[in-house]
Amino acid sequence: MPDDNEFVFASLGGLGEIGMNCALYGYGPARARKWLMVDLGVAFAGEDLPGVDLIMPDLGFIEKAKNDLVGIVITHAHEDHIGALAELWSSVGAPVYMTRFAAGLAEARRLGEPGAPKIPMKIVAHGETVAIGPFAVEFIAVAHSIPESSALAIRTPAGLVVHTADWKIDPVPIIGPPTDEGRLKALGDEGVLALVCDSTNVLREGESPSERDVAKTLAWLIAGAKGRVVVTTFASNVARLRSAAEAGFAAGRQVCILGRAMERVVAVARECGMLDGVPPFSGMDAFERLPRDKILALATGSQGEARAALARMAEDEHPTAELSAGDTVIFSSRTIPGNEKAVGKIINAFVSADVEVVTDRTALVHVSGHPRQAELAKMYAWVRPKIAVPAHVEPLHLTEHVAFAKAQGVPQVLRAFNGDLIRFAPGDASVVGKIASGRRLKDGEILLPVDQECVGQRRRLSFAGVVSIAVALTPKGEMAGDPDVMIAGLPERTREGAGLDEIIDATIFETFEGLPRGKRRDADFVSTAIERAVRNSVNAVWGKKPQVHVLVVEV
Numbered sequence: 001m002p003d004d005n006e007f008v009f010a011s012l013g014g015l016g017e018i019g020m021n022c023a024l025y026g027y028g029p030a031r032a033r034k035w036l037m038v039d040l041g042v043a044f045a046g047e048d049l050p051g052v053d054l055i056m057p058d059l060g061f062i063e064k065a066k067n068d069l070v071g072i073v074i075t076h077a078h079e080d081h082i083g084a085l086a087e088l089w090s091s092v093g094a095p096v097y098m099t100r101f102a103a104g105l106a107e108a109r110r111l112g113e114p115g116a117p118k119i120p121m122k123i124v125a126h127g128e129t130v131a132i133g134p135f136a137v138e139f140i141a142v143a144h145s146i147p148e149s150s151a152l153a154i155r156t157p158a159g160l161v162v163h164t165a166d167w168k169i170d171p172v173p174i175i176g177p178p179t180d181e182g183r184l185k186a187l188g189d190e191g192v193l194a195l196v197c198d199s200t201n202v203l204r205e206g207e208s209p210s211e212r213d214v215a216k217t218l219a220w221l222i223a224g225a226k227g228r229v230v231v232t233t234f235a236s237n238v239a240r241l242r243s244a245a246e247a248g249f250a251a252g253r254q255v256c257i258l259g260r261a262m263e264r265v266v267a268v269a270r271e272c273g274m275l276d277g278v279p280p281f282s283g284m285d286a287f288e289r290l291p292r293d294k295i296l297a298l299a300t301g302s303q304g305e306a307r308a309a310l311a312r313m314a315e316d317e318h319p320t321a322e323l324s325a326g327d328t329v330i331f332s333s334r335t336i337p338g339n340e341k342a343v344g345k346i347i348n349a350f351v352s353a354d355v356e357v358v359t360d361r362t363a364l365v366h367v368s369g370h371p372r373q374a375e376l377a378k379m380y381a382w383v384r385p386k387i388a389v390p391a392h393v394e395p396l397h398l399t400e401h402v403a404f405a406k407a408q409g410v411p412q413v414l415r416a417f418n419g420d421l422i423r424f425a426p427g428d429a430s431v432v433g434k435i436a437s438g439r440r441l442k443d444g445e446i447l448l449p450v451d452q453e454c455v456g457q458r459r460r461l462s463f464a465g466v467v468s469i470a471v472a473l474t475p476k477g478e479m480a481g482d483p484d485v486m487i488a489g490l491p492e493r494t495r496e497g498a499g500l501d502e503i504i505d506a507t508i509f510e511t512f513e514g515l516p517r518g519k520r521r522d523a524d525f526v527s528t529a530i531e532r533a534v535r536n537s538v539n540a541v542w543g544k545k546p547q548v549h550v551l552v553v554e555v
């Protein structure tokens, strides 16, 4: 009997967009394939989706095949890799594998969210290999902007794939080992079928600086600061928190944490020994209690999040932490595209209050956690794959990474998007089909399909408001009393000063009077006629068409 086992790959998220990473590896004959999921992340919704917080991958495909899903491996605890696990896990229910730090964070978060499901997690250390169905999955240490990031070596009888997830090369990552070059080279010697690799910084030349360089800059800035110092960064960047805290202690300051997310990360990091040797942090009250040059705060809110500690300080609304002229705020972060306005508002508020602001534009206070071209070139040289699949990308980076991988001598480079089903083996690699993929929107407590009308409606309401009209009709087809009109989101007056409410009232009467007598008893007809006429008359004086809802009741 011929061996009809195939090794395939597809993504439900993360190929062709930034965020909501979710990859699937499949092994077996097409009719009876076993699946391994790698990561289950979220993306953040922009202003085009008003009211929606998060976007998650649509797991419909794997929900249908959930009996064949042998496990979910989480590469690291960034939201774009783990953020949808709590919400979506119960729909597929497979065992979950991750490192101790990621599991600690997931558990800390679960305890903060009443009703969140308890997910069975298996803790795996770097260097370990776990058998998950037909896959043997080895966790390999890589440097990144969060502790315990893992590249995965995924072995099947049909070959070995290296899934890098997010990584960079950093000789001194401050916390944890550097990227395990020796192990990756050994895999290259063994023979790697495919490399699925991070594309985030493929457009940038050279190598990214080390966390150690950032630590030095922070130490220098903090040693020279006169007033209070606040360092804001991503809550999960423990290496950065450690560098900033050490710089504070070295300058004779106490260190406190402002922000729940950061407190949670610090607690887990301490448990995992990542802050060994760093003295205990002070309570929030230290910020008020201590002399200004004796305190350093680590704060959440580097992306301008309105409810985070930093925004509240900028607005003078933080219950304990207040800044004044001569204090310093260091943004040890990069502003994620889409957040520029919110961050700019905070910076302007501080600068107006004569608080000194330092960002990565003026000092080396941040480095990316993703590989630039020289680092990518090393990865390709170590692993020497037969096939390359660029991942973690927007389309522009994807095209660039395809060209880059070809230039590194990879024989087959595939340009794949979410839902493309790629066969790695047997035979030449190619896209052999499509699987269902898409997005779901987290809207309050509800998970919406992406085509749900309500979000578009919300956008239209925010653009042109709504007019609600109630009309009562007698059996004879006459109006019983004046119509009730409620207007929201429209200007009160036209350019010439006429009241919009009067224009709307007049339109309702004129329209009704203009209807043939026989039609005035037809509620649907009356409603449609008034709706259309009001929309048009408002458009004539305003230049915009509101939503118009007409309710006709027969009395």
Ligand SMILES: [Zn+2]
Binding pocket: 021, 078, 080, 081, 166, 392
């Ligand atoms: Zn990522």
Ligand SMILES: [Zn+2]
Binding pocket: 076, 078, 144, 145, 166, 369
């Ligand atoms: Zn990451």
